[in-house]
Amino acid sequence: xxxxxxxxxxxxxxxxxxxxxxxGDGASTGRVGDRVFKWIAYGSGFVVVVVVALVAIFxxxxxxxxxxxxxxxxxxxxxxSTSPLAFGIAQLLWTTVMTSLVALVIAVPFAIAISLFLxxxxxxxxxxxxxxxxxxxxxVPSIVYGLWGAYIVAPKFGPVQHxxxxxxxxxxxxxxxxxxxxxxxxxxxxxxxxxMILPIITAITREVFAQTPATHKEAAYALGxxxxxxxxxxxxxxxxxxxxxxxxxxxxxxxGETIAVYYILSTLPDGSKFIVSLFNGGSTFAxxxxxxxxxxxxxxxxxxxxxxxxxxxxxxxVVNAVxxxxxxxxxxxxx
Amino acid sequence: xxxxxxxxxSSEAGTxxxxxxxxxxxxxARAAKNTAATVLVWLAFLIALIPLVWIxxxxxxxxxxxxxxxxxxxxxxxxxxxxxxxKNIRGARHAIVGTLLTALATSVIAxxxxxxxxxxxxxxxxxxIAKLVSFMVDILSGVPSIVAALFIYAVWVSSFGLRLxxxxxSFALAMLMIPVVTRSTEEILKLVPxxxxxxxxxxxxxxxxxxxxxxxxxxxxxxxTGALLGFSRVAGETAPLLILAAYTPYLNQNLFxxxxxxxxxxxxxxxxxxxxxxxxxxxxxxxACTLLLLVxxxxxLGRLIGRFARVKS
Numbered sequence: 001x002x003x004x005x006x007x008x009x010x011x012x013x014x015x016x017x018x019x020x021x022x023x024g025d026g027a028s029t030g031r032v033g034d035r036v037f038k039w040i041a042y043g044s045g046f047v048v049v050v051v052v053a054l055v056a057i058f059x060x061x062x063x064x065x066x067x068x069x070x071x072x073x074x075x076x077x078x079x080x081s082t083s084p085l086a087f088g089i090a091q092l093l094w095t096t097v098m099t100s101l102v103a104l105v106i107a108v109p110f111a112i113a114i115s116l117f118l119x120x121x122x123x124x125x126x127x128x129x130x131x132x133x134x135x136x137x138x139x140v141p142s143i144v145y146g147l148w149g150a151y152i153v154a155p156k157f158g159p160v161q162h163x164x165x166x167x168x169x170x171x172x173x174x175x176x177x178x179x180x181x182x183x184x185x186x187x188x189x190x191x192x193x194x195x196m197i198l199p200i201i202t203a204i205t206r207e208v209f210a211q212t213p214a215t216h217k218e219a220a221y222a223l224g225x226x227x228x229x230x231x232x233x234x235x236x237x238x239x240x241x242x243x244x245x246x247x248x249x250x251x252x253x254x255x256g257e258t259i260a261v262y263y264i265l266s267t268l269p270d271g272s273k274f275i276v277s278l279f280n281g282g283s284t285f286a287x288x289x290x291x292x293x294x295x296x297x298x299x300x301x302x303x304x305x306x307x308x309x310x311x312x313x314x315x316x317x318v319v320n321a322v323x324x325x326x327x328x329x330x331x332x333x334x335x
Numbered sequence: 336x337x338x339x340x341x342x343x344x345s346s347e348a349g350t351x352x353x354x355x356x357x358x359x360x361x362x363x364a365r366a367a368k369n370t371a372a373t374v375l376v377w378l379a380f381l382i383a384l385i386p387l388v389w390i391x392x393x394x395x396x397x398x399x400x401x402x403x404x405x406x407x408x409x410x411x412x413x414x415x416x417x418x419x420x421x422k423n424i425r426g427a428r429h430a431i432v433g434t435l436l437t438a439l440a441t442s443v444i445a446x447x448x449x450x451x452x453x454x455x456x457x458x459x460x461x462x463x464i465a466k467l468v469s470f471m472v473d474i475l476s477g478v479p480s481i482v483a484a485l486f487i488y489a490v491w492v493s494s495f496g497l498r499l500x501x502x503x504x505s506f507a508l509a510m511l512m513i514p515v516v517t518r519s520t521e522e523i524l525k526l527v528p529x530x531x532x533x534x535x536x537x538x539x540x541x542x543x544x545x546x547x548x549x550x551x552x553x554x555x556x557x558x559x560t561g562a563l564l565g566f567s568r569v570a571g572e573t574a575p576l577l578i579l580a581a582y583t584p585y586l587n588q589n590l591f592x593x594x595x596x597x598x599x600x601x602x603x604x605x606x607x608x609x610x611x612x613x614x615x616x617x618x619x620x621x622x623a624c625t626l627l628l629l630v631x632x633x634x635x636l637g638r639l640i641g642r643f644a645r646v647k648s
Contacts, residue, residue, distance in 0.1 A: 031541055033541060033543050033544070034541050034542050034543045036543070037542075037543030037546065037547070038459060038542075038543070040451055041451050041452075041454045041455035041458065041459050042455055042459065043451075044447075044448050044449075044451035044452040044454075044455055045451075045452050045455040045456065045460065045464075045465075045468040046468075047448060047452075048448075048452055048468055048471050048472055048475060048513065048517075049467060049468055049471045051475065051510060052471045052474055052475055052478075054486070054490075055478065055482065055483075055486045058486055058489040058490055058494065059482075059485065059486060059489060061489075061494075062489045062493050062494070109379075110379050110382070110383060113375060113376050113379030113380070114376075114379050114380050114383055116376050117376040117377060117379065117380045118380075120376075121373065121376050121377065122380075130380065132638065133384060133387060134380075134383060135638075136387060136631070136634070136635075137383070137386065137387050139567055139568075139571075139630055139631060139634040140387075140390055140571075140627065140630075141570075141571025141572070141573070141599065141626055141627065141630055142571065142572075142573060142574075143571065143573040143599045143602055143603070143623070143626075144390060144394060144571075144623050144626065144627055145390075147602070147606070147619065147623055148386075148389070148390050148393060148394075151609060151610075152389075152393060195386045198383060226365055226366065226368070226369035227369055227372070227373070228368055228369040228371075228372035228373070229365070229368075229369070231372070249477070252477045253477075255479070256477075256478075256479020256480070256481065256482065257479070258479065258480065258481045258573070258574035259573040259574055259577075259599070259603075263606070285481075286479060286481045286574065289481050289485065289578070290481060290574055290577050290578070293577050293578045296488065296492075296578065302488075302492075302493060303493075305485070306485055306488075306489055306493075309481065309482050309485040309486075312479060312481070312482055313478065313479075313482045316477050316478065316479055316482070317474060317477070319477070320473065320474055320476075320477030321470075321474065324470060324473050324474075
């Protein structure tokens with residue numbers, strides 16, 4: 001704490017309980033005002049914990065009856081129909097994960113390069129405004145990304161897609177799918193998602209790169225390294241845990257993105273054959289839910305969508321939790 | 336950190352400038368790699384700006400003229416005939432008012448909770464429970480907006496059988512806003528110098544008065560910044576509106592009954608005619624332009640306040 005709040009004697013000498021005086025409840029007078037205020041603060045923190053717990057509980061409670069009546073296998077079926085109730089998450093999970101992975105594969109190298117630019121290359125007059133510009137990408141509402149992607153970029157994306165299909169078409173993953181509307185496919189959604197998650201990944205890697213100890217960098221220069229060699233020897237290894245956790249946070253964002261995916265991705269007819277290609281259409285958890293809000297009539301048909309939402313919640317929970325754990329561990333090392 | 340003294344000047348800016356031009360006299364391959372890296376890094380930055388510039392140009396060039404007309408701000412869409420096909424562009428007043436009201440209601444719910452959570456984390460929280468709260472704030476920031484909306488739906492409609500009201504959207508959006516405000520408030524509270532608190536305690540001021548009279552006012556700029564960033568984030572959210580707020584073409588200023596339009600749902604309602612009907616297209620791009628500028632202005636205002644009114648420690 002001394003580095004951020006300014007050194008004070010109180011910080012250096014722990015009290016009898018082994019922590020500094022005047023922190024925690026040490027400064028409380030025990031009067032009514034103090035107790036009330038303390039419980040308001042505790043209560044607010046408690047509310048946050050309760051809300052997350054309630055999300056899990058309510059989604060489970062609402063999803064279970066629907067899953068119990070499900071005529072199809074919940075985990076392996078590619079169907080998603082609510083009348084008759086036969087739904088599974090296989091296709092949704094595949095599309096969600098693939099769109100997000102494509103986004104990640106594109107966004108991470110860009111984010112690393114941009115962070116290096118902002119912290120190591122950009123002249124000082126440019127670094128701050130440039131960072132603000134990248135941050136501004138995060139402020140663009142996702143519906144605007146959806147409009148832009150679906151109606152403006154998609155028609156221009158054809159050549160890129162045909163090039164990829166021509167060069168890599170021998171791989172099953174890059175096979176053209178005839179039934180899907182051009183550019184309304186997993187790959188293109190991944191490209192748009194990459195732009196959307198770029199700012200969050202950049203913001204975190206930037207912070208980590210900026211913290212590289214100057215001594216590491218000077219050591220590299222002292223050995224005669226060029227700037228690029230210095231980055232490879234000092235900055236990138238130092239920032240590796242940060243890059244990983246930033247990517248996980250970006251992945252979490254991409255998994256949950258709704259409206260842009262809903263606008264761009266072409267939905268498949270229910271129970272379509274499963275085609276392992278990036279140029280296939282489909283639905284993600286989020287876009288499936290958003291696209292069918294009209295079917296929210298209560299009862300088990302809503303439960304089917306809540307079940308899909310529950311899987312998405314678990315997925316993003318795990319991804320975010322892992323990211324946080326990596327960040328925490330890095331903190332333990334650097335201090 | 337012990338060798339910090341020798342490098343304190345150069346490390347302050349976080350960059351170390353090589354004292355000599357190292358590319359001179361290096362073997363060609365290494366120099367070439369270095370140059371290639373420089374070029375690639377610059378290129379990556381410039382490429383990343385393309386979408387930003389493109390979106391700004393697109394939305395402003397297609398939507399700004401609609402935004403300039405007075406009817407846009409004065410009229411709603413009541414009286415529009417068969418969905419989307421009307422001779423008049425009419426206005427977006429209902430959607431603009433709806434967006435602002437929803438985001439304001441969200442702030443009223445989220446900001447006090449978030450600020451007090453930050454106060455808990457910085458001033459009170461110790462040990463395991465504080466770690467759990469901090470972790471849950473992080474998890475909340477990763478909850479997809481559609482899941483937040485589903486949760487509110489599951490509670491409000493499925494479990495309690497209530498009718499959806501505009502305030503439901505604010506409940507869902509508050510879940511997205513709380514982590515934003517909590518984190519930025521927490522950061523600024525940590526920057527408040529301990530000497531201020533100690534001086535207050537030394538005068539016998541109770542802890543809660545120290546926090547409400549000294550700590551919170553000192554960090555007001557950070558709280559406002561967080562609130563504005565959170566506001567701009569929830570104003571642009573669409574997914575919860577789809578589930579929790581049926582679109583209505585009329586102006587509704589009551590958060591407790593009926594349904595309320597918002598700019599995103601206004602866009603969503605007209606987007607299907609984007610290609611076929613120029614008036615619908617005007618509505619879509621006009622609303623997109625209004626929304627984008629609203630979000631940008633509030634976002635930048637937040638950043639400016641954060642930059643110029645920082646706590647000096």
